[in-house]
Amino acid sequence: MKNYSVAPNQDASAWIVKLEDIAPADEFEAKDDAIAKAEEMAKENSPSKLSILDKEHNVTREERF
Template structure:
């Protein structure tokens, strides 16, 4: 199962979508845009899981596809 994450940068000014929490695939200016992109990637690559972190780097939500 592939694992995707939506995480903020150090200052929470931009958001990253990462695969297997390694290298960022994309960078977004808003969390909502990063979540949309992460959901799309996870749906296209089922079975997969999307883990969303908040601006404090704490796990906020897990979605399974």
């Protein structure tokens, strides 16, 4: 199962989509845009899990595809 995440960068000026918590796959100014891209990637690579993190890097939502 692949693990995707959406989290803010260090100064919370952008949202980053990561695969397996390694190098960023994409970076977005809007959180909603980052979530949409991560959901698309997770659905294309099912089975997968998507974790949405807040500014303190706590998981606020998880979804499985």
